[in-house]
Amino acid sequence: MKKALAMDVQAEKLRLIEWLAGVNDQSVIEKLLAFRKRAEGDWWKELDPEEKSEIEEGLSQADKEEVVSHEEAMSRYRKWL
Incomplete structure (x- = not known):
């Protein structure tokens, strides 16, 4: 794909x-x-500290392979979408 x-x-x-x-x-x-x-x-400069922190946390989780597939995420959160 x-x-x-x-x-x-x-x-x-x-x-x-x-x-x-x-x-x-x-x-x-x-x-x-x-x-x-x-x-x-440089869009990074436009972000507030909380947004930067959340992005950095997500990157850290991805580096540690603490991720789920798109399908699993959609399954978990479908009721809110």
């Missing part, structure tokens, strides 16, 4: 590259550059 998804992403990226190569509208280029700048921003 992951490999198929990755190939779809790669195909979409190639289509975007082909499209971008043909763009001649300066305003479109400027919008894309602004989007890129926002997307590359």
Whole structure:
């Protein structure tokens, strides 16, 4: 499943590259550059200390392989979704 998804992403990226190569509208280029700048921003700086702590805890748990599958998580928490 992951490999198929990755190939779809790669195909979409190639289509975007082909499209971008043909763009001649300066305003479109400027919008894309602004989007890129926002997307590359350091989102970590925008998080509050509690959010950072929770992310770091999750990463630590993942490093220790203290994780459950997506299916198991959905099963556990379905009633709240």
